[in-house]
Amino acid sequence: MSDAALPAAGMLGGCTVRKADPAARFVLRGTAEVAAGASFGVALPSRLNRAEASDPRAALKLGPDEWLLIAADAAGDIPTAALQAQMEAALAALPHSLVDVSHRQMALLVEGPGAALTLNAAVPLDLSVEAFPVGMATRTIFEKAEIVLWRQGAEAFRIEVWRSFAPYVQALLAAVQAENEAAA
Amino acid sequence: MLLIRCPYCEMDRPELEFRYGGEAHVARPVNPMAESDESWAEFLYMRTNPKGLHAERWRHTSGCGRFFNAIRHTVTDRFVVTYKAGEPRPEVKP
Amino acid sequence: MTSFRTAQGGRIDRARTLRFTFDGQSYTGHPGDTLASALIANGVHLMGRSFKYHRPRGPIAAGAEEPNALVGVGRGGRYTPNLRATQVELYDGLVAESQNRWPSLAMDVGEVNDLVPAGVFASGFYYKTFMNPPSAWKDLYEPIIRRAAGLGKAPEQPDPDHYSHRYAFCDVLVVGAGAAGLSAALAAGRAGARVILADEQPDLGGSLLSDASATIDGLPAAEWAAKAAAELAGLANVTVLTRTQCFGAYAQNFFGLAQRLTDHMPVPDPKAARERLWKVRTREVVLATGAIERPLVFPENDRPGVMLASAARTYLNRFGAKPGARAVIFTACDSGYGAAVDLARGGVEIAAIVDMRSEANGPGIDAARAANLPVRTGAVVTGVKGRLRATGVEVGTIASNGLVNPAGQLSCDLVLMAGGWTPSVHLYSQMRGKVRFDAERQIYVPGDRASNEHSVGACGGSFGLADALAQGVAAGTAAAKACGKGATETAVPGVAGEILPRGGYQGAVPHHRDVRKVKAFVDFQNDVTAKDIKLAVREGFRSIEHVKRYTTTGMATDQGKTSNMNGLAIAAETMGKAIPEVGLTTFRPPYTPVTFGTFAGHSRGDLFDPIRRTPSHAWAQARGAAFEDVGMWKRAWYFPKPGETMHAAVERECKAVRASVGLFDASTLGKIEVVGPDAAEFMNRLYTNPWTKLEPGRCRYGLMLNEAGFVMDDGVIGRLAPDRFHVTTTTGGAPRVLAHMEDYLQTEFPELKVWLTSTTEQWAVIAVQGPKAREVIAPLVEGIDLSPAAMPHMSVRLGTICGVPTRLFRVSFTGELGFEINVPAEHGPAVWEAVWKAGEAHGMVPYGTETMHVLRAEKGYIIVGQETDGTVTPNDLGLDWAIGKAKPDFVGKRSLARPDMAKPDRKQLVGLMTSDAGVVLEEGAQITAEAAPVQGRPALGHVTSAYASPTLGRSIAMALVSGGRARIGETLYVPMPSGAIAVTVTEPIFFDKAGSRLDV
Helix, strand or coil: CCCCCCCCCCCCCCCEEEECCCCEEEEEECCHHHHHCCCCCCCCCCCCCEEEEECCEEEEEEECCEEEEEECCCCCCCCHHHHHHHHHHHCCCCCCEEEECCCCEEEEEEECCCHHHHHCCCCCCCCCCCCCCCCEEEEEEECCEEEEEEEEECCEEEEEEEHHHHHHHHHHHHHHHHHHHHHC | CCEEEECCCCEEEEHHHCEEEEECCCCCCCCHHHCCHHHHHHHHHCCCCCCCEEEEEEECCCCCCCEEEEEEECCCCCEEEEEECCCCCCCCCC | CCCCECCCCCCCCCCCCEEEEECCEEEEECCCCEHHHHHHHCCCCCCEECCCCCCEECCCCCCCCCCCCEEEECCHHHCEEEEECCCCECCCCEEEEECCCCECCCCEHHHHHHCCCCCCCCCCHHHHHCCCCCCHHHHHHHHHHHHHCCCCCCCCCCCCCCEEEEEEEEEEEEECCCHHHHHHHHHHHHCCCCEEEECCCCCCCHHHHHCCCCEECCEEHHHHHHHHHHHHHCCCCEEEECCEEEEEEECCCEEEEEEECCCCCCCCCCCCCCEEEEEEEEEEEEECCCEEECCCECCCCCCCCEEEHHHHHHHHHCCCECCCCEEEEEECECHHHHHHHHHHHCCCEEEEEEECCCCCCCHHHHHHHHCCCCEEECEEEEEEECCCCCCEEEEEEECCCCCEEEEEEEECCEEEEECCEEECCHHHHHCCCCEEEECCCCEEEECCCCCCEEECHHHHCCCCHHHHHHHHHHHHHHHHHHCCCCCCCCCCCCEECCCCCCECCCCECCCCCCCCCCCCEEECCCCEEHHHHHHHHHCCCCCHHHHHHHHCCCCHHHCCCCCHHHHHHHHHHHHCCCHHHHCCCCCCCCCCCCCHHHHHCCCCHHHCCCCECCCCHHHHHHCCCEEEEECCEEEEEECCCCCCCHHHHHHHHHHHHHHCCEEEECCCCEEEEEECCCHHHHHHHHECCCCCCCCCCEEEEEEEECCCCCEEEEEEEEEEECCEEEEEECCCCHHHHHHHHHHHHHHHCCCCCCEEEECCCCEEEEEEECCCHHHHHHHHEECCCCCCCCCCCCEEEEEEECCEEEEEEECCCCCCCEEEEEEEHHHHHHHHHHHHHHHHCCCCEECCHHHHHHHHHHCCCCCCCCCCCCCCCCCCCCCHHHCCCCCCCCCCHHHHCCHHHHCCCCEEEEEEEECCCCCCCCCCCEEECCCCCCCCCCCCEEEEEEEEECCCCEEEEEEEEECHHHHCCCEEEEEECCEEEEEEEECCCCCCCCCCCCCC
């Protein structure tokens, strides 16, 4: 009877957690004009807490004047310096801040029918598709760590987390996955 | 756990994402060196501590990162309204 | 042993037999039993000893409200004390024991407490008895009381289970799955709302599971409940949580739910969490938490075999366990008759129904008479015979003047109490709902709606089944509609055959016996009698909250579930007031106890906190490093060789750095990139130092104050470009400094065009320190001229090391030539390894934070948080040189001009040299002018840092001492338990005062 109305066995814990491929990352700060002229390869979103993605590039608006730019170009061919130079050149006339944070953080991909349920062990946000639609991206809390959570699909989330917090996030997700599988 | 409306995100978000920042509308004097010891001490240390509506600073630290202001009732703990930094304190009824 | 199991009926699986033990004795039961029902089926009522008097007790209830039958269940680390036997689901192999008794439950030495003269254990006995002498409290009274008066014992081994948390969100939370809750969940669920239905029982149905007479839509009540449960299970938008106690309501419709996942299993899946804490945020909440039957307060009402009428009904109807062979039903409410009829039908002989009311009529009494059950009206039970089990009752009649006359005795082994019903308004009250007093029924019911709340059925004061179903449907529909859901309407089910529970009684039952010699219990769990409450009022307590605390009624885990109204009525009567004038005590969460494990969730062991490790952590670990925790970071502390002590390792590391070169992981330092056209102006305002003229490629030691003028952080800051600074902070200060900077930038200086980005984890920082540092790194570096002229002390260059981009700083926290190699974190391990290889030929050693501390102390470099404590100014530290005096303003500047900041007796940083070079002072030790400290005279200061200095071959210390700089040369004392240590005050720099070793 317990948990009767939750997704059936196999579905419940049904999610995978894996590390995303390395990527170049930048934090861009400045006005809407800066965002418009960033020349990053994907339009920067104007709405707060939203992501724009066009593989392999993505831009997440995390604050009113703050974008996290992710360039997940093919491994071994990550154009960090070239991208930075290209954007600095495009933005030379506008006050802004562009900082390379490629190695500051890493990404975990949580995917599957049980993704939201698994994340909700530690994330205090309503992760129903109505409340947290596809394309939403925001900084939030993961138990005792801070993360950026981006919903890439109905059952697909990307977690961006500072590298030293990543083992904690991974271990906690693994513990929750195991519990959910046992419950199912 | 309270829900706090972030005026920048325009969403109700869980209290865990926020940090309290003390009383609002306590502006740092433009020229501190021109302040008397008394007025400087007043600025540094004296706060209203009301029973009732209180204007206070919050920061959506693990969210959009912005400081904003809120009117909160210190007895019921209810947030009456939140507003962006720099905006005047709104008139609200208790 | 006689079996009290019925021949048939009940919701137990008679085909399977479960074995269990209670206090070492083996028994059997069936799946579906609780520990309490299984014991009762075995004829066992004695399940515990009371808190204060150690009186023998049995269960009075069959559910969460049970105050007496508290047991310890399980073994070893899984042992859980204070569980209510009425809620413990039976499984094969269950091991349970009673509590608060010695040497055994039947023969408890503590029962002498029950025989001591009246008054000793009365209200406030703690305060009265144990007052003198004051010194005896801690050593004599408290340990005795703690051993004698207590609940279960805490498990002594670590809990092997794990516990989970989950945030959940819904449109409609329904608490309680009785008639009202089920119909509400069905209505809201059918309408399409996101529903969570929670009930603390393993099966949905609540009191319907114990109802043998009523039908709903033509089905027996329990069958209707099963049908409803099946429908709910099929609704994708409904989450059903059984074994789940909603234990508290918090702000803005936030609820805490504790779900028991494996406690009912003999061998739980080790992967499964034992319990889960649900943190539920809902838009609407339907409270269908029911009502609790009130005990009647008469002498010896606590004897095993005395129980609530509803509990007896549940044991019989739901569990097939006869609670006795011959019963007396003492009632003030029609529900007593329903119980009597059920028990008679179940084979229990009814000795009498004793109804306090002089005139009893209606369907209840009609049913009893139809079954030929003996009824006495206008009568009371005035006492219970028997000690370990009831053997009979004394009965009295109430005369027209209200006095009670003895009317003989009846033998029985079961006494039922039916005092009416108290709505469970706990959650409503916690939602800041204001309860209303229903004067006609003398009960508190929910008043105006609390935020988005619907109280339905018995918890709303409607005790009838038909009402509960109708209200549930209405509330479920309304709640769904409030969330914009209303697709399907639900019809109200029809009810037949119920006996409405009219009537009830609050307060002490009148009797004819000597009040000094009898105990009539109000609060069973806390051993509070009617007499205690009267005494408290007589002694002057008027506020019901004070009466509660003085008598302890309604406190602890029980929170007055069965006792509140009776206690209140007795207090009101003694004060000569009406009940609502006396008020009501607060219903504190949790409703039933929640384990620490549930609250802790995953936050234990390795997941208690994030453990942050640097890129070179694995290397250090492989080298046998000892680690220390700095904030959440694990930092290499020292690198002992096999068999080497910490002291020896640190001495070796220090000497190697001074003589040749050392390798140190500085990755944990906070880093903030300050970028924008106004970056220098921002730095001018946030740090004491001037930044405008610092050229790109140069570094400066930065000192950060808070607005009050006290040092809050420091670090080396490099200017990379006119509009870009690489700021470093202390390891622990990184988040604080960034928040402080953001605060000023956003709220005080929003006009500045500058932005802040944390880069702490972007960079692995490899510090190479010592005279050979340049030689070690030179072969690895490309594109940077390392010569002293091209790259002087306190400079930063961009280039390449080992083929990866680097920000190379020439800085020193050791007083030696030093470089800090910043490389992108992923490249950290490879570059570290390369530097290590290059350094081996030069005798390089890895060193840890302890050596770092010693080396910096030899040089008199402060550590924020060690030499400072939030009350220390730059001048106190001798850091006036770091203040840009020409700057018109910076955070903290005005405060430094306050008169108190210039007082000559401020505590100033100095060095201390012990007269015995081998004695290392204790950090934090106080410093006095006299070898024998004078009482009442404040200490002059304290030791902030103290080490054995390998370089100097003696101990050194730093200290904050009142007027310290003027005391240089003086002898002061550090009083310790073994005697005062004489010290000489010196300058706080012990080695290479000229700094010549830096300029090489």
